[in-house]
Amino acid sequence: MHNFTFKNPVKIVFGKDTIAELSKLIPSGMKVMITYGGGSIMKNGVYDQVCDALKGYDLVMFGGIEPNPQYETLMKAVWKAREEKIDFLLSVGGGSVLDGTKFIAAAIPNYDGSEWDIVAESLPITEAVPLASVLTLPATGSEMNAAAVISREETGEKLAFIHPQVYPQFSILDPETTFSLPPRQTANGVVDAFVHTAEQYFTYPSNAPLQDRWCESIFQTLIEEGPKVMTSPSDYEARANIMWAACMALNGIIGVGIPQDWATHMIGHELTALYGYDHAQTLAIVLPGILDYKREAKGAKIIQYGERVWGITDGTDEERIDAAISKTSKFFASLGLKSSLTELGADMSKLPSVGTQIDKHGMELGENGDIRGKEAMEILAGCK
Amino acid sequence: MHNFTFKNPVKIVFGKDTIAELSKLIPSGMKVMITYGGGSIMKNGVYDQVCDALKGYDLVMFGGIEPNPQYETLMKAVWKAREEKIDFLLSVGGGSVLDGTKFIAAAIPNYDGSEWDIVAESLPITEAVPLASVLTLPATGSEMNAAAVISREETGEKLAFIHPQVYPQFSILDPETTFSLPPRQTANGVVDAFVHTAEQYFTYPSNAPLQDRWCESIFQTLIEEGPKVMTSPSDYEARANIMWAACMALNGIIGVGIPQDWATHMIGHELTALYGYDHAQTLAIVLPGILDYKREAKGAKIIQYGERVWGITDGTDEERIDAAISKTSKFFASLGLKSSLTELGADMSKLPSVGTQIDKHGMELGENGDIRGKEAMEILAGCK
Numbered sequence: 208m209h210n211f212t213f214k215n216p217v218k219i220v221f222g223k224d225t226i227a228e229l230s231k232l233i234p235s236g237m238k239v240m241i242t243y244g245g246g247s248i249m250k251n252g253v254y255d256q257v258c259d260a261l262k263g264y265d266l267v268m269f270g271g272i273e274p275n276p277q278y279e280t281l282m283k284a285v286w287k288a289r290e291e292k293i294d295f296l297l298s299v300g301g302g303s304v305l306d307g308t309k310f311i312a313a314a315i316p317n318y319d320g321s322e323w324d325i326v327a328e329s330l331p332i333t334e335a336v337p338l339a340s341v342l343t344l345p346a347t348g349s350e351m352n353a354a355a356v357i358s359r360e361e362t363g364e365k366l367a368f369i370h371p372q373v374y375p376q377f378s379i380l381d382p383e384t385t386f387s388l389p390p391r392q393t394a395n396g397v398v399d400a401f402v403h404t405a406e407q408y409f410t411y412p413s414n415a416p417l418q419d420r421w422c423e424s425i426f427q428t429l430i431e432e433g434p435k436v437m438t439s440p441s442d443y444e445a446r447a448n449i450m451w452a453a454c455m456a457l458n459g460i461i462g463v464g465i466p467q468d469w470a471t472h473m474i475g476h477e478l479t480a481l482y483g484y485d486h487a488q489t490l491a492i493v494l495p496g497i498l499d500y501k502r503e504a505k506g507a508k509i510i511q512y513g514e515r516v517w518g519i520t521d522g523t524d525e526e527r528i529d530a531a532i533s534k535t536s537k538f539f540a541s542l543g544l545k546s547s548l549t550e551l552g553a554d555m556s557k558l559p560s561v562g563t564q565i566d567k568h569g570m571e572l573g574e575n576g577d578i579r580g581k582e583a584m585e586i587l588a589g590c591k
Numbered sequence: 592m593h594n595f596t597f598k599n600p601v602k603i604v605f606g607k608d609t610i611a612e613l614s615k616l617i618p619s620g621m622k623v624m625i626t627y628g629g630g631s632i633m634k635n636g637v638y639d640q641v642c643d644a645l646k647g648y649d650l651v652m653f654g655g656i657e658p659n660p661q662y663e664t665l666m667k668a669v670w671k672a673r674e675e676k677i678d679f680l681l682s683v684g685g686g687s688v689l690d691g692t693k694f695i696a697a698a699i700p701n702y703d704g705s706e707w708d709i710v711a712e713s714l715p716i717t718e719a720v721p722l723a724s725v726l727t728l729p730a731t732g733s734e735m736n737a738a739a740v741i742s743r744e745e746t747g748e749k750l751a752f753i754h755p756q757v758y759p760q761f762s763i764l765d766p767e768t769t770f771s772l773p774p775r776q777t778a779n780g781v782v783d784a785f786v787h788t789a790e791q792y793f794t795y796p797s798n799a800p801l802q803d804r805w806c807e808s809i810f811q812t813l814i815e816e817g818p819k820v821m822t823s824p825s826d827y828e829a830r831a832n833i834m835w836a837a838c839m840a841l842n843g844i845i846g847v848g849i850p851q852d853w854a855t856h857m858i859g860h861e862l863t864a865l866y867g868y869d870h871a872q873t874l875a876i877v878l879p880g881i882l883d884y885k886r887e888a889k890g891a892k893i894i895q896y897g898e899r900v901w902g903i904t905d906g907t908d909e910e911r912i913d914a915a916i917s918k919t920s921k922f923f924a925s926l927g928l929k930s931s932l933t934e935l936g937a938d939m940s941k942l943p944s945v946g947t948q949i950d951k952h953g954m955e956l957g958e959n960g961d962i963r964g965k966e967a968m969e970i971l972a973g974c975k
Binding site for chain 1: 592593594595596597598599600601602603604605606607608609761798799800801804805807808809811812815816828831832835836839844847848
């Protein structure tokens with residue numbers, strides 16, 4: 208196990224009817240900006256629950272934050288928040304709204320014209336407006352971490368930043384808010400959480416048996432509970448288990464002291480920036496591609512995963528690796544995601560720009576830092 | 592899954608040579624009281640490492656905190672800390688020193704003559720002196736929680752208190768500090784962590800598959816790594832894995848939203864208060880006794896555990912339960928712990944006072960609150 212530091216100060220408030228606790232969680236007298244997305248919270252009652260819980264607070268609303276939150280949209284919120292002298296930001300929605308809110312929180316205090324550099328140049332953040340979340344879509348783990356992924360239409364970029372100042376003060380996770388999710392978003396969430404776990408698991412063996420097994424536990428939970436919510440969207444227990452698993456998949460605890468990959472995400476981000484595909488859809492295609500391309504370096508972990516998660520014990524090592532990758536791909540497909548770029552109808556002539564972008568950002572991806580633009584294109588050749 | 596709130600703000604600094612980072616973790620200019628136990632830190636070099644790392648700080652030493660830290664000893668530290676106007680407490684040692692330090696931290700500011708009530712009456716704690724730890728014995732999980740167990744010789748009591756004010760600000764976990772532990776302490780630590788996990792696992796099924804599997808992962812890690820350190824005390828990787836597993840076993844994360852038992856601990860505490868046996872030794876005897884006594888209520892979880900952790904799949908349910916309990920007991924015995932009160936040479940004539948104490952404290956133990964003095968004595972009858 209490598210040396211590591213771990214600290215995660217986020218307070219999780221989990222369960223039925225917990226939105227009603229908001230007024231105990233946000234100090235009274237604060238001027239609160241509520242950030243949200245496309246308006247689904249208006250239809251499913253969450254907006255009303257939040258407003259009821261915050262009666263007496265001075266509220267400012269900012270809606271319209273997109274999936275893959277756009278810098279251009281978020282800057283409008285920054286200007287509004289500065290003008291309104293906002294004390295607290297409450298993200299009500301999924302990971303995109305929350306990621307966007309983290310950027311807003313960091314951009315409000317200190318910058319003037321250089322806000323994009325928080326993302327592109329990893330500018331140091333010395334202060335941020337306090338933020339919190341009411342999560343309505345389990346997927347990104349953003350509710351219990353200090354990371355955010357922001358897109359910029361103008362430049363076709365999709366980049367991440369991480370800073371302790373943007374940990375949510377608290378996150379409310381009420382599984383009932385997820386009952387009304389469209390099947391595609393539910394499936395995307397399960398795949399996203401699965402691949403977050405995969406990024407921390409599929410590397411080389413590093414003698415960290417507890418971290419290995421905690422990852423395998425998340426895989427198993429998502430494999431068991433995912434199909435349940437696809438057929439029974441109001442199964443509270445299954446929704447709760449997925450919500451908790453997705454939160455644990457990316458709060459840092461399963462990845463301490465071990466190598467991590469994240470090439471699937473970085474390549475996936477480029478595909479989303481290029482084609483506009485759902486984040487999880489890109490992951491569902493790229494992960495099996497990377498496992499296959501790196502089958503030698505990652506073989507020991509793929510075999511362990513195949514055996515412990517899927518019960519694959521027969522065959523040669525190569526056969527077991529093939530079977531484990533195939534099971535993974537089929538699991539994603541069973542939730543309704545496409546398995547190849549062809550199935551998605553991708554314009555292949557545009558694909559080389561993925562490699563170009565990866566090289567432009569100077570990325571050296573994977574646990575060994577050996578995936579650059581060229582290797583990414585070789586991986587994507589296997590994803591067609 | 593039940594509703595729950597989870598927050599754990601402790602910073603973990605894990606790995607080789609991390610004691611050297613102390614001066615980055617404690618604000619300069621603070622007057623620090625170093626608390627420790629019987630002096631093993633003088634022999635294994637940890638004391639010197641701490642003093643080297645804190646050169647330039649005003650240090651006050653307080654040694655002699657016992658296993659099962661005694662109120663009478665701790666009050667001496669409280670008086671000294673008040674007199675010396677201590678700003679920060681640094682526990683250097685195992686869980687007993689750290690538990691004692693939590694009590695000292697809580698008792699310094701606010702009490703005069705009523706310090707024991709923090710423990711006995713769960714007095715509200717509004718402030719505490721900041722504290723942190725350098726952990727040298729993985730076992731109690733105290734390094735990443737807000738709980739402490741304190742004993743009082745005068746009254747024969749051993750009681751717990753929990754309060755967010757006594758979370759360590761940080762805990763340094765350097766596996767190398769555990770190389771020199773006597774085998775008995777190493778074994779006790781493994782058993783203690785195992786039983787912490789058991790208290791959160793062996794209840795009734797509550798549809799929390801991730802929590803179940805995370806518990807099983809800790810069991811498996813301890814079962815695999817425990818024997819390694821008994822034969823190779825300087826196996827860094829095995830020591831690291833045990834240190835991390837013990838920390839995860841009682842920082843709250845595996846026990847969210849599920850019923851918990853803790854009867855083994857409460858009955859064990861009474862045995863320690865009565866006979867002076869090591870904490871883990873009492874747990875190693877009482878846990879199998881409770882699993883057997885509650886085999887009907889806990890049967891489903893015992894069978895799941897037997898299958899997933901020990902590979903027990905043959906036989907009737909009763910046989911599988913027997914086999915799982917037997918495997919557990921034999922694992923503790925393989926580490927050198929005794930399996931019965933007779934083996935320990937207990938004076939059975941004193942035993943009934945355990946039941947009396949449990950009733951005196953008004954305890955209703957177990958996940959169903961149905962173990963009082965009478966039932967505890969029935970359990971102990973099976974532990975003779």
